[in-house]
Amino acid sequence: MPFQEAQTGLMAVLGDRLSRSKSDLDQHGRSETHFPLTPPEAVAYPETTAEVAAILQTCAAARCPVVGWGAGTSLEGHGLAVQGGIAVDFSRMDRVLEIRPEDMVAVVQPGVTREALNHELRATGLFFPVDPGANATLGGMAATRASGTTAVRYGTMAENVLALEVVLASGAVIRTGSGARKASNGYDLTRLLIGSEGTLGLITELTLKLQGQPEAVAAATCAFPAMGDAVDCVIATIQAGLPMARIEFVDGPTVAAVNAYAGADFPVMPHLLVEFHGSQSSVAADARFFGELVSDMNGQAFRWAEKAEDRNALWQMRHHAYWAILASRKGARAIVTDMCVPISRLAEAVEITAQDIAAAGLEGPILGHVGDGNFHAILLIDPDDAQEKARAKHIADTMAERALAFGGTITGEHGVGMGKLHMMAAEHGPAWGVMADLKAALDPLNILNPGKVVRRANSG
């Protein structure tokens, strides 16, 4: 039993920061969505990189699986210890180590959440832009290549991490990247580790790019008779080079759920929600120009706002969407799935998906990041109805298959985890084998989050 073999060594490293309490194990065996409780055998709470290195040395010797844990907000069960072993919870490595305003850089430990970092940055005039919705840890966001509503302007975690400190499966500590904004200095290990879901190393420090807080923010919303018109409007907006900070869409059923939940009266039609960042004059000009495009594309109910409270009122549709949808059916839980296609195929993909969901007798409002071609269906299920759950999972698979048929990807931002592993061969073909080769090279004993991203025998 690998964990039992590692236990004494781990206790020597961590003392009472190696927990085996049932509540701790359960808390680290749960996911935000529908995966069954999968508790690890222990939870480690390291406080330093040296402790993480010692944990990995100990676990490598015992061939005990090691799974990183941030805030537990991932949607595909990335952090579940499917082959046993320990969870390494980074909540005690939560310090902002350095802020360098001139370089627009922050150095943080992996357990810092994005909200905590932005709170710390308040007085600097800077902010960290990646916003996946949940208040995830920055280590977890890097490990899962998180993105969200602002990716259309600021990129995903892949574009916003300059450097990492990482503990490898052997316990060796490496640094990737540097404080330079760009480099052509060999293989891009930073980008290889970002999105590797804890299977190649554990991130113990991140150097992040920051952005200047915009002088002004403007928001706009508008409704369209059909998704196709909304997408045409977005394509025109992007081609015109309008620098949108966010551009989201919600479908009619999402609007209906928000109206019921928040007592609002938005027209029950597809909507676009846009945000512009810039100077007072540039955001006003951008919003005006966007308004013209909207009316060219059959849009209606165009509203825009610069004041924070008015912006929040406009954006309540997006902010409330998930909870409004959940509340629209009593006792429901959700299977939240994710796909990403070239934007020219987006309208078609959303429309077919909505038809599929209706044909399966399910409710599943659709919303997403239209500028990236990325959208989500919130498939409502009765958690006690195995048949309904199976139908919803089938819809999720159909969506992933369609993403591939349309030249896109099975997941734009939610990641592989447990929910998309069975689709990896279809997406990558022989390149999936290359991923397994890389995994074998960096983690020959297969102790780092085994059973995720690649499929290979546990050589332990």
Place this chain on the structure above:
Amino acid sequence: MPFQEAQTGLMAVLGDRLSRSKSDLDQHGRSETHFPLTPPEAVAYPETTAEVAAILQTCAAARCPVVGWGAGTSLEGHGLAVQGGIAVDFSRMDRVLEIRPEDMVAVVQPGVTREALNHELRATGLFFPVDPGANATLGGMAATRASGTTAVRYGTMAENVLALEVVLASGAVIRTGSGARKASNGYDLTRLLIGSEGTLGLITELTLKLQGQPEAVAAATCAFPAMGDAVDCVIATIQAGLPMARIEFVDGPTVAAVNAYAGADFPVMPHLLVEFHGSQSSVAADARFFGELVSDMNGQAFRWAEKAEDRNALWQMRHHAYWAILASRKGARAIVTDMCVPISRLAEAVEITAQDIAAAGLEGPILGHVGDGNFHAILLIDPDDAQEKARAKHIADTMAERALAFGGTITGEHGVGMGKLHMMAAEHGPAWGVMADLKAALDPLNILNPGKVVRRANSG
């Protein structure tokens, strides 16, 4: 002899497109800079991915080294066959395969040059923004992670390639990435291959992100009493969120060389050269705002222009710089080196470098991409003076060491090639060993551009 073993097989694949003429070999053994002539044993001119795969199968069986070749414009000798073997010249794979304006994407073969692509895109309202100066091939630019003057706005090749088709050392063909703008679908093989300098695979197709041609372009130049003032101005500009498309600097000696070469009369002081892309109103507003920052930071001689001929006159300093510097000393050649630091250290790095160059009795004007903290010294040498060449190479090493001491990288955009390999251990520490592990996993026989990026025994 590996090549002799491979020769018959290669001729069966390529016929007379396997060349052994002396002029061909010499042409593929030369670099733009100071490296000695290092011809390969043959030059292959494949026309299809299947031929590239057959070349690699044949060479793997014979353990014959294979080195990719684009336009031969790299500055660090990336394409030189230092362990013999064949050059694979992609000039016959030069078709633009597809342009999808709605998705702002082009699919190209690796031998297409960036100018050829932009020529093809003229009528679409789109362009490909990465501009390293030379008219390099897009395959070569991806393989070396090229960037250049527009990276501050549009990113490097790492941010502008969505997907690749790649032939691995075994001859297997894989596809990485997709038509989706973002993905969290496993290891980022696209980014691992970009910048791998032909050591992990040969790129046979690229899917590139395009940008909308800006409605308006404005350029501005200004002079500063010292580099520190110029850099402070850039920091203020970036923090204010002004969206510069290019922001370059040249030092006083560069200005003097340009004045002499082009009959201009710019003040012999450090200059900033800026370009803004956007709408008519936004570029005018941006240029005005930049002018205010310039005067706050002791800048002078501020000029700006929107018309193309006026812009070109302003930018002649940058466009002519390399040739003006070469012409400033009769018969000179140049060692062009490259480093990249956090912007807060840039002024200091440039000033110390200028002092080092002067103390070594060399001429070496300095210019670069100030928004990225990336700069170049054009170290002039008499090609027949071995001592002077040695002094210049020593300066280049000193610059690389200083880049590391300042928290930066030994190369921001020129790459490792032959010129920076000896600095890789100092830059990466144990992470360099991880690169060697990845290389061994993907190219176990070490046939792909052996002797570059990583250092390991040729297992063949």
